[in-house]
Amino acid sequence: MNVRPLLRRLPAVLVAGAAVGVWYLISMVVLAEDRRFLFPPPHDVVREGFLDGDNRAELLDALLLSAQVASLGLLISAAGAIAMAILMSQARWLERSLFPYFVVLQVTPILALVPLFGFWWGYGFSTRVLVCVIIAFFPILTSTLFGIRSADASYHDLFRLQNAGRLTRLWKLQLPAALPHIFTGLRIAAGMSVVGAIVGDFFFRQGQPGIGVLIDLYQSRLQSEQLLAAVLLSSLLGVLVFWFFGWLARIVVGGWHESADEPGVKG
Amino acid sequence: MTVADADEAAPVSGTGPVLSLGAVEKRFPDGTRALDPVDLDVAAGEFVSVVGPSGCGKTTLLRIAAGLAEPSAGAVAARADRLGYVFQDPTLLPWRSVRTNVELFGELRGVPRAERRKRADAALELVGLTDFAGHRPRALSGGMRMRVSLARSLSLRPELFLLDEPFGSLDEITRERLDDDLLRLFAAERFAAVFVTHSVLEAVYLSTRVVVMSPRPGRICGEFTVPFGYPRGEGLRYDPELNRIAAEVSACMRAAAQ
Numbered sequence: 111m112n113v114r115p116l117l118r119r120l121p122a123v124l125v126a127g128a129a130v131g132v133w134y135l136i137s138m139v140v141l142a143e144d145r146r147f148l149f150p151p152p153h154d155v156v157r158e159g160f161l162d163g164d165n166r167a168e169l170l171d172a173l174l175l176s177a178q179v180a181s182l183g184l185l186i187s188a189a190g191a192i193a194m195a196i197l198m199s200q201a202r203w204l205e206r207s208l209f210p211y212f213v214v215l216q217v218t219p220i221l222a223l224v225p226l227f228g229f230w231w232g233y234g235f236s237t238r239v240l241v242c243v244i245i246a247f248f249p250i251l252t253s254t255l256f257g258i259r260s261a262d263a264s265y266h267d268l269f270r271l272q273n274a275g276r277l278t279r280l281w282k283l284q285l286p287a288a289l290p291h292i293f294t295g296l297r298i299a300a301g302m303s304v305v306g307a308i309v310g311d312f313f314f315r316q317g318q319p320g321i322g323v324l325i326d327l328y329q330s331r332l333q334s335e336q337l338l339a340a341v342l343l344s345s346l347l348g349v350l351v352f353w354f355f356g357w358l359a360r361i362v363v364g365g366w367h368e369s370a371d372e373p374g375v376k377g
Numbered sequence: 378m379t380v381a382d383a384d385e386a387a388p389v390s391g392t393g394p395v396l397s398l399g400a401v402e403k404r405f406p407d408g409t410r411a412l413d414p415v416d417l418d419v420a421a422g423e424f425v426s427v428v429g430p431s432g433c434g435k436t437t438l439l440r441i442a443a444g445l446a447e448p449s450a451g452a453v454a455a456r457a458d459r460l461g462y463v464f465q466d467p468t469l470l471p472w473r474s475v476r477t478n479v480e481l482f483g484e485l486r487g488v489p490r491a492e493r494r495k496r497a498d499a500a501l502e503l504v505g506l507t508d509f510a511g512h513r514p515r516a517l518s519g520g521m522r523m524r525v526s527l528a529r530s531l532s533l534r535p536e537l538f539l540l541d542e543p544f545g546s547l548d549e550i551t552r553e554r555l556d557d558d559l560l561r562l563f564a565a566e567r568f569a570a571v572f573v574t575h576s577v578l579e580a581v582y583l584s585t586r587v588v589v590m591s592p593r594p595g596r597i598c599g600e601f602t603v604p605f606g607y608p609r610g611e612g613l614r615y616d617p618e619l620n621r622i623a624a625e626v627s628a629c630m631r632a633a634a635q
Contacts, residue, residue, distance in 0.1 A: 267445050268468050271460060272485035282485075286472045366471040366513050 150335050159339020169324065169336070173343050176320040179235065180307040180351070183242020184300055191247050191299075192292065195254035199284070200276070205255075216248040220306060224313045233314040238307065245306035246299035253295025257288025290367040293359035300351040308344050321347075393456070394418035395537050395569035396442055401451035403437050410594035411437050414451060417571075417588065417597065421536070424563055424570040426580035426587045428626065430634060434595030435573040436465075439541050442571060457537035461530030461568070465542050467522035469514040469529075476501065476510040479528045486533075493532070500532035501525075503562060520551035524558070531562065538570045545574070556583060557611060564607040577630065581623045582614055589626060591633040599629035 130152055137151040150158075160166050198205035224241055231237045261283050269279045311322020319327070321344050328337035396419040403412040412434045419425050427435050440446040441453060443462050469478045476497050483493030501507050504524040514522055523543055530538060540559075544552040556579060563570060563583075574580050580587045581603055589599035601622055605613060613619055 262468075264464050264466060264468050265470075267440075268462075268464070268481075269485065270445060271443060271462050272482050274485045278485065283470070286470070289472075363472070366515060368515075 147332065147334050150338065155335045155338045155342070158333075158335030159342075165336055165339075169321070169340060169343055172319050172321040172324045172340075173347060175318055176304070176307045176311065176322065176344070177347055179238045179310075179320060180242055180300075180303040180347070183239045183306065184246050184296075184303040184351075186239065187243045187246035187299060187303070188250055188296060190243070191250035191295075192254050195251050195258060196280070196285075198255055199258040200280070212248055212251060215244060220245050221309065224310055228313055238310050238314055238320070241310040242303045242306040246303040249298040249302065250292070250295040253291045253298075254288055257291025257295075258284045260291060261287040290359070290363045293355060293363065297352060297355040297359070300355055301348050304344070304348045304351060394420050395455065395457050396571065397452075397454040397456075398438075398442060399452040399454075401438070401441055401448045401453060403434065403441065403446070404449040412441075412448075413594045413596040415595070415597055419537075419569045419571055421569050422567045423586060424572065424584045426572045426574060426584040427590060428574055428577055428580045428587060428630065429590030429595060430592050430630070431575065433590045433592050435590060436541055438590075438595065439539050439571060439573055442537075443539055455537060457535070457569070459533045459535045459537075461533055461535030461538040463523075463526050463530055463538075463540045463543040465545060467514070467519075467526040469522055469525055471514055473513075474510065475506060475512050475514065475517070475525050478514065478525055479532050482529055482533050496532045496534070497528070500528040503531055503565075504528045504558060518551075520547055520555060523547065523555060527555075527559070527562070531566070534566070535568050538568045540570065540572045542573050542575070544579075545576075552579075553614075559583065560607065560609050564609075577626045578614075578620075578623050581619055581626060582609070587622075587626055589629045589633065598633045599626070601626055601629075 133149075134151055137146055137149045141149060158165060159169060194208075198209065220241060223244070227237050227240060231240075258280075261279075265283055265287075266279060269283055274282070307320060308322035308325070311320040312326055314320065314323065321340055325337060325340045325344070328334070328340060396417070398415055398417040400414040400416060401412060402410075402414050404410055415438060417425070417438075427438065429435050437446060439462075441448050442455065443460060444453070444455070469475075470481070473481070476494070479497040479500055480493045483496060488496070498507070498510065501510055504527055506521060506524055506528065509517060509521065514525065517525065526543070544555050547555065560583060572580070572583060577587075581601075584603050587601045587603060588597050589601075590596065591598045603619070603622060605616075605619065
């Protein structure tokens with residue numbers, strides 16, 4: 111077995127160990143016993159949050175729902191944003207007329223929009239997905255548009271030499287060249303979509319609870335072990351989607367584009 | 378095996394130049410004169426080098442000849458259906474293998490898959506890269522990438538081959554080797570070639586004719602015939618007669634720069 115990949119992960123593992131150590135230090139040493147409930151030690155979080163069957167089921171169900179909301183939102187967003195970027199790259203007037211409004215949508219705090227959406231369409235599954243679609247759209251749109259434009263003029267000349275039209279150039283030159291950028295956008299958007307699913311939850315108190323609803327609930331009930339467990343799970347979800355898109359990018363463009371190389375590793 | 382085996386298309390029929398530029402001028406929208414009227418005829422079997430200082434419009438001239446840029450005035454007549462063009466950079470598509478990069482031109486021209494594969498393999502053999510056909514460009518050295526770029530044009534079996542300072546960014550040894558490769562290919566295929574460079578010695582070594590351009594706005598200020606036949610070999614590089622011609626070309630360039 112090759113130990114080098116393990117050695118490469120060693121620093122990150124050490125940091126994780128140190129973080130757990132600091133966590134214990136704060137809950138067991140810094141905090142007096144009557145205030146320990148504010149930041150319970152790791153083993154209490156694991157026992158309450160993950161080993162207790164009911165609590166675990168509650169957390170995992172909520173996590174699954176949030177994951178579904180986030181992935182469906184991301185999927186719709188990706189399809190829409192990539193299609194929109196392609197259209198914009200082919201018609202400047204479309205970009206000129208629509209892009210400013212995508213910027214407006216992007217800079218409007220999503221928290222300001224959620225109550226409005228709930229007011230209009232209720233707080234069901236589709237409204238939750240819509241929040242994720244909106245939050246994930248812009249990074250995919252801009253990175254795809256940038257990627258499509260990233261092909262150098264000399265490459266366009268290369269195609270024009272043999273009289274290739276703009277659709278041929280789009281299909282055989284610009285879209286392949288855009289792929290690494292699209293993956294970068296997807297990676298950012300995926301993380302934001304998870305955030306969107308969880309933050310949106312704070313407004314969606316009806317129906318099946320997502321992980322954000324649980325966080326809100328545990329906080330109000332001072333169930334700090336479960337609260338921390340929920341926080342850990344939501345960051346785990348974020349890490350998972352981030353890792354997934356990194357892996358996908360390596361599969362698709364890793365053979366030819368250096369962006370898919372693992373950070374800190376050459377060759 | 379040459380690329381000709383894979384494609385029995387007739388060479389340029391009839392006589393007369395393959396490329397004919399008549400009083401071609403280029404002015405940029407801001408009024409800068411890039412090219413003053415230039416006349417240049419290139420016949421089949423001729424290898425014409427264009428030398429001149431940086432920014433004299435050599436590349437512009439080549440782009441006009443290829444139809445990539447429009448002249449502001451003058452006439453361009455290229456009687457070549459199959460046009461080869463090598464840019465300063467290899468301009469290979471990084472997501473394609475060496476072989477499918479070489480196939481690109483045929484693919485864009487609608488050559489059937491089996492046929493263009495055959496031609497690509499023949500072209501790769503000509504530049505000595507058969508063993509690298511399945512590699513991605515990023516695995517190749519700069520000189521090898523340039524060879525792939527040459528093969529991409531050769532796979533068309535070009536009637537007119539335009540080369541824009543193709544070896545300018547390579548180290549001297551690689552550059553000399555690629556010059557010799559190009560000479561070998563030219564001797565075998567006898568296309569009409571226009572080769573842009575700022576190296577006088579390279580120009581004389583490769584060409585049947587060397588054209589000197591003045592600093593911007595570029596115009597042709599001298600023409601030299603190089604009386605050596607092909608194939609040409611390594612030894613010619615140090616031939617006194619060749620070096621005498623090179624000295625004349627250099628003097629002409631310096632005089633134009635005054």
